Amino acid sequence: xSILITPTTKIIVQGITGDFGGRHAKLSLDxxxxxxxxxxxxxxxxxxxxxxxxxxxxxxxxxxxxxTGATVSVIYVPPPFAGDAILECVDxxxxxxxxxxxxxxxKDMIRVKRAMQGSKTRLxxxxxxxxxxxxxxxxxxxxxxxxxxxxxxxxxxxxxxxSRSGTLTYExxxxxxxxxxxxxxxxxxGGDPVxxxxxxxxxxxxxxxxxxxxxxxxGEIGGNAEVEAARWIKANCQKxxxxxxxxxxxxxxxxxxxxxxxxxxxxxxAAAKIAVFKECGIEVAVTPSDMADALLRAAKAxxxxxx
Amino acid sequence: MNIHEYQAKALFxxxxxxxxxxxxxxxxxxxxxxxxxLPEGPTMVKSQIHAGGRGKGTFTDGxxxxxxxxxxxxxxxxxxxxxxxxxxxxxxxGPAGRKVQTIYFTVASDIKKEYxxxxxxxxxxxxxxxxxxxxxxxxxxxxxHDTPEKLIxxxxxxxxxxxxxxxxxxxxxxxxxxxEAKNAAKLIRNLYTAxxxxxxxxxxxxxxxxxxxxxxxxxxxxxxFDSNALYRHPEIVALRDLNEExxxxxEASKFSLSYIALDGNIACLVNGAGLAMSxxxxxxxxxxTPANFLDVGGGASKDQVIAAFKIILGDKNVKGIxxxxxxxxxxxxxxxxxIVEAVKEVGLKLPxxxxxxxxxxxxxxxxxxxxxxxxxxxxxxxxAAQKIVKLVA
Numbered sequence: 001x002s003i004l005i006t007p008t009t010k011i012i013v014q015g016i017t018g019d020f021g022g023r024h025a026k027l028s029l030d031x032x033x034x035x036x037x038x039x040x041x042x043x044x045x046x047x048x049x050x051x052x053x054x055x056x057x058x059x060x061x062x063x064x065x066x067x068t069g070a071t072v073s074v075i076y077v078p079p080p081f082a083g084d085a086i087l088e089c090v091d092x093x094x095x096x097x098x099x100x101x102x103x104x105x106x107k108d109m110i111r112v113k114r115a116m117q118g119s120k121t122r123l124x125x126x127x128x129x130x131x132x133x134x135x136x137x138x139x140x141x142x143x144x145x146x147x148x149x150x151x152x153x154x155x156x157x158x159x160x161x162x163s164r165s166g167t168l169t170y171e172x173x174x175x176x177x178x179x180x181x182x183x184x185x186x187x188x189x190g191g192d193p194v195x196x197x198x199x200x201x202x203x204x205x206x207x208x209x210x211x212x213x214x215x216x217x218x219g220e221i222g223g224n225a226e227v228e229a230a231r232w233i234k235a236n237c238q239k240x241x242x243x244x245x246x247x248x249x250x251x252x253x254x255x256x257x258x259x260x261x262x263x264x265x266x267x268x269x270a271a272a273k274i275a276v277f278k279e280c281g282i283e284v285a286v287t288p289s290d291m292a293d294a295l296l297r298a299a300k301a302x303x304x305x306x307x
Numbered sequence: 308m309n310i311h312e313y314q315a316k317a318l319f320x321x322x323x324x325x326x327x328x329x330x331x332x333x334x335x336x337x338x339x340x341x342x343x344x345l346p347e348g349p350t351m352v353k354s355q356i357h358a359g360g361r362g363k364g365t366f367t368d369g370x371x372x373x374x375x376x377x378x379x380x381x382x383x384x385x386x387x388x389x390x391x392x393x394x395x396x397x398x399x400x401g402p403a404g405r406k407v408q409t410i411y412f413t414v415a416s417d418i419k420k421e422y423x424x425x426x427x428x429x430x431x432x433x434x435x436x437x438x439x440x441x442x443x444x445x446x447x448x449x450x451x452h453d454t455p456e457k458l459i460x461x462x463x464x465x466x467x468x469x470x471x472x473x474x475x476x477x478x479x480x481x482x483x484x485x486x487e488a489k490n491a492a493k494l495i496r497n498l499y500t501a502x503x504x505x506x507x508x509x510x511x512x513x514x515x516x517x518x519x520x521x522x523x524x525x526x527x528x529x530x531x532f533d534s535n536a537l538y539r540h541p542e543i544v545a546l547r548d549l550n551e552e553x554x555x556x557x558e559a560s561k562f563s564l565s566y567i568a569l570d571g572n573i574a575c576l577v578n579g580a581g582l583a584m585s586x587x588x589x590x591x592x593x594x595x596t597p598a599n600f601l602d603v604g605g606g607a608s609k610d611q612v613i614a615a616f617k618i619i620l621g622d623k624n625v626k627g628i629x630x631x632x633x634x635x636x637x638x639x640x641x642x643x644x645x646i647v648e649a650v651k652e653v654g655l656k657l658p659x660x661x662x663x664x665x666x667x668x669x670x671x672x673x674x675x676x677x678x679x680x681x682x683x684x685x686x687x688x689x690x691a692a693q694k695i696v697k698l699v700a
Binding site for chain 1: 399428430431433434435464465466503506508533535536538539567569577578579580581582583584585586587588589590591592597600633635636664665666687688689690692
């Protein structure tokens, strides 16, 4: 198994007729992912065509879900309309909305998150690379790729990866694959201060997934999400976990690219988070090049064999 | 985006948050006109820069204090003359300091008691939080550390907005009574409206004061805005002061590059914020010091890479460059060609280490090797970092 998505998950693309959404819809189709519908208001009835695929476009998420049975949507629409696009997924009763869009106003996300309370829809992101469950084919083809991650760097296996950052997730996945170690699912939760799914939410899913045997938890400066996840791991998770925190050299008070990556107080520095990781039995990667090796150390200590 | 105190106070007045009467001058000639708008008597002279710690700051010519109390308007005019055009160094400006280009004169208020009041995002709950304390006029970080029980926190439900019972809770806990309570309640409600309506990232009033006559005023004002929301606030964009920003950071933003200057001598050029932060970290891990944070984004087009090199080389401390690109979707060969052209165009003389990984990486490395450029290839992040640290040592 895997978490959040499987290779048979049916997916809607909101913003499929835009450059960005269209490009990544094609890459997902090439990867073997079940992109079953596109949504662009006003373009319902048209088709998105690529390499023999003919994906129907609908005016609304509700229409698309009803016609195709899709349970997940990925959002590439521009920031001013992205909050609305997320709420449309909630209204359609989808299981998961993955918001790739970068630059959504914080106030919009505060309102969206409040409006989602009590709904069945999970939000991943925004400002995230998405989620990949690798497949069994060549270069992990046949898997489910939602978002903007490169599919081919993955390998089907049993390590769960969770991170805010896209390229740092790719770095970890690539290190694992290069060592012949596959992944169950790689999840990017996004770099914004208000997001739908936290590190802890993903860790709980990995912990409950019998197909995930070990976890890489990648964090960064700012906030306390990594600390919250680490403390839960200490109390509840028997699986080997390796961790890395980016931003040890970041000066206080400056945002490092991600709106959430800012040192505000003594608790959200890299040093403080690394100390908590150690205290919670998480094997800390000393450099970003050390993530896969750190996981191997953690696995060895618990007698877990990874492949 | 940050704004000056005088701009923040104008915003406060617009939303019905009382502030001491004030006036602005940007030249010595304007001092007289500005002061003529204020009554005779005790006057504050306040340097306007985007940094805290002004009162305890020192000018580069040795003059002490960027915020001063003066007994008369004549004194205020003289003090303003010493501040305007002078460079103020505070704990937040770094050693270079900031040139004072605007002076803000205000009526010096009679202070009965000082308080602290701020509104910002609480990340744990994803809701706005009002933070208040009876310990005003001092560093709030110190209050939070030494006497956390003196920090009052009220989370606002965004579906309803600030509720009256929450305002009463704040008023009671801050110990306001009588006309003060009424005035403070109105100020808190209006300040919250200002926060919400303007897409502010943070509003901080330190100190908030009461006067012997029962007035409640914002004596200082620090406001920053969510840059993602600026597209719907042209009136706030108009308040941007480019003099307060690093010219290299302004140039970077034109090319959708995220650049932050640091103190070290190894520049880095990276795609992705998390990877860019980690690249700085790994340079430091192997004994070097990073000169900047630079995220070229997911694409890393040729134009962006050229612009990035030019910005990096604008920093005279830079002794070497580390390029770390994980070409996930982008073809590494296209990125390599961009790097080669950029290096030729800017005539790079400094040591350059390139670590490329990802899509079509073999062709990319071949392009770099065939370029005839004096660059070193790194296989992993660790390998590349060690090589550049060694080259600049």
